[in-house]
């Protein structure tokens with residue numbers, strides 16, 4: 001009987017020993033802003049644990065009561081922490097390199113924020129500018145009338 | 155608002171102006187003058203039109219941004235369809251740019267503003283007007299919404315809280331003005347002031363971020379900047395705001411006023 005118990009202890013000990021070897025996924029490191037003068041609104045471990053509380057006011061108070069202008073918010077996180085890499089590329093939210101997704105993928109917590117919000121700072125987004133249609137029409141008519149005037153004068 | 159517009163005239167107006175050219179400057183209406191700019195044998199090619207109009211968009215939000223919106227204000231728009239040109243889409247273009255919309259007009263594409271042409275059955279008279287969310291006071295969209303995502307803000311702006319919208323599209327069915335669109339596909343790179351995403355419903359927000367910051371909706375700004383001056387924005391609850399004064403002087407219709415929704419968007423010049 002004691003021999004049997006000893007065997008159990010040994011097996012159990014082996015199990016304990018083998019656990020660290022299984023957890024190989026390294027703890028994620030997140031992107032720190034390249035401008036070192038920038039300082040986060042809270043220490044890192046506070047932000048890791050409670051970042052959603054700091055950005056929650058926008059979801060409710062801004063949306064329903066129009067309270068705006070507080071410095072902290074989702075876009076402020078993004079503005080500092082999402083930057084292009086050496087190749088000039090920005091890792092999108094689906095990538096493990098993205099500031100938010102680095103931890104969220106590790107913790108297997110799905111983020112829905114970026115279904116509606118941009119995953120990168122506005123300054124890195126290229127946009128086509130629509131030009132005013134009437135102005136275009138006017139320019140076209142003017143150009144056309146100039147051409148017909150020239151023809152008439154010849 | 156004083157802005158010279160240089161344009162060329164069609165045949166009949168040319169004749170009319172060539173007769174007037176001897177006079178030099180022609181007063182068309184109070185504050186509207188036609189100047190002779192270039193005349194060749196009494197034929198005017200190009201005229202300069204100075205339209206001197208008072209700025210009617212002076213009523214803006216002055217609420218400090220750390221305070222709640224309140225029902226002391228009700229934001230609205232007044233659209234003069236007589237000044238709204240057929241074929242002009244300046245307001246729609248400005249809206250698309252402001253909200254990062256693609257500007258497509260297919261049945262599944264998002265449109266916050268549509269240019270609509272109404273034709274009177276009795277006279278055949280056609281009216282061109284921009285149609286967007288009418289920002290109803292008793293909004294059917296908010297009535298039917300099962301989650302509370304559709305709501306009317308205390309200052310009268312109807313919005314969708316996309317954080318709680320489940321995409322059931324009841325509100326789209328309920329809206330009498332077809333003002334709402336559903337987002338069918340993934341969206342990336344949204345504008346900061348216009349978050350929007352797949353699976354939620356969206357509509358004109360009266361440019362709520364601009365309004366809160368004391369600005370004008372993008373459509374009104376564009377219409378004024380392009381010198382059409384067909385749209386006025388302002389506080390319907392302030393009796394001295396230009397929009398209230400104008401409504402008192404010349405009136406303004408609600409579209410489908412029979413539904414008694416007390417819309418925040420009103421129209422002038424809807425003639426039979």
Ligand code: SF4
Pocket residue numbers: 286287288289290293294295296312328329330331332333334357
């Ligand atoms: S126009 Fe339609 S979307 Fe806008 S408030 Fe009225 S019912 Fe709602």
Ligand code: SF4
Pocket residue numbers: 295298299300301302303304314318319320321322323324325326354355
């Ligand atoms: S689609 Fe969204 S906003 Fe519209 S009724 Fe359903 S939950 Fe409400």
